[in-house]
Amino acid sequence: YYMYYSSMDEDSDDEHGQTMRVAVADCPGGPFRFVKNLLPPFSIDPHMVVTPSGMYLFYCVNEYEAQRVGTVVMCDKLTDPFTMEGKPVCVIRPTLDEEIYQRDRFKKGEHWHTIEGAFYFSKGNTHYLMYSGACHQNPTYFIGYSVAHGDPDADLRTLDWKKFPDDTTYAPLLSKNDFVEGMGHNSVIFDNGTCYIVYHGRDIGDINLPEDARSARIDEMKIDGDVLSVEVTR
Template sequence: MTSLSPRHSAYFADPFILKHQDRYYAFGTGRSAREGRAFEVLTSADLQHWESLGGALLPVPGFENGDYWAPEVAFSEGKFYMYYSVGHGDKGHHLRVAISATPEGPYEDQNLNLVSGEPFSIDPSPFQDEDGQWYLYYARDFLDGARVGTALVVDRMLSMTELAGHPQVVLRASQDWQIYQRNREMYGQTLDWHTLEGAFTVKRNGKYFCFYSGGAWINDTYGVNYAVADHPLGPWTEPFDHASILNTHLTGLTGPGHNSITVMPDGQDGIVFHAWDEERTRRQLYILPLLWTPEGPRVEGTAVLQGSE
């Protein structure tokens, strides 16, 4: 049993936290929020006490009853840009962008498919480099190679609403722990399906670190690892061949993952992620300190973590 406690007791998966003008705004996948909008948004001054501000995203025409996943928000030139995917169930997901004048919304979809032509794309994550250039990391399906499945790419952004259209591979599956499901029926085939998703990139100590989740979000195979590069487009290398940042063994939580990173009130980085409650009915919001050591990033914050390898 873990000693960790969620920061918010309700369902709040794929959490992303934006800090703006000394307040935090959390966006997550979950139930439809008030006013018929997708993505509940929470706000806090300290990352401990949260207030719900209702729904963030106005429904997209044609997807009023769709499934909206994994929002992340970027602030640029006075506007807030929300990147997310929408589809029906786990079919037809594609990347979209919505704009708001305020961090809490409402966000209005711009009627753009950012990756038209791809059959399945999820988890868009914007990153701005020190020179001002924006990049978008996301996950898409690959049917070639020894380990087929969902994996990670990055594309340069021509503007906040347009990609260059030349995605570069960040990481493909390379290990068995990244298997989502064996003998899965996909694209008219039966495949051992691998999943890498939820990329989130930061620059620290002169290097780029791309954190990602692998395995099956529905069970305890899910966890977080990272890769390192000298440029946002790569090439990327993984120092570890397992979920070295978050996993069930390290945390005592079931399926910890789909992380983002925020700067906490004390100035330290915090890793934001979800994990299942004990009944496995809700994915809930967690935040732990993320430490930068000579050996690389690591998470600590409980006796469970401190006593683990």
């Protein structure tokens, strides 16, 4: 069993020291044993998938030389559970003001954007790549997704990933409503033909909880071609 995770380098005092690592265990309950660093800092939010064409790792890094600087989602192939092929491709990057994590974060006039927490799944020839955008403290924080079409055995790096519905429209699958906020970092599970989305959120109005105190939530998710939809329950 393999675990991919990010942790802070011992000699680092900020978030830029987060390094991707891999650990192994004989069973899912552990104990896990550190094996190696997989990627240099800054690298976070790993999601490994196995498809007919091989193993792939989705993860996030920072782009400092871009029209919209910030955190983006990358994809690379794994030649084995401990080795990256070294041919990463950026599959989702910021395109919206609603994806701004913090304005003037590192220098005046340069707003920092964030796309993170990738989760991949497919249905037939349709591929879905879900993500979280912005900062959980922002009202625009959301779960969105990109769609690509191609054979199930396609190299995931070569697919033509498109944000749904397009790069310029803010149309979150999940975002703040009347009773829950901070909705992000999701996964998807299927059970007897029903699809569920699992994500974190914070109940609005709960004065006994600090702002960062989010809990796991689950709702049914409908899949209709390229369109995903969720009716959030209390």
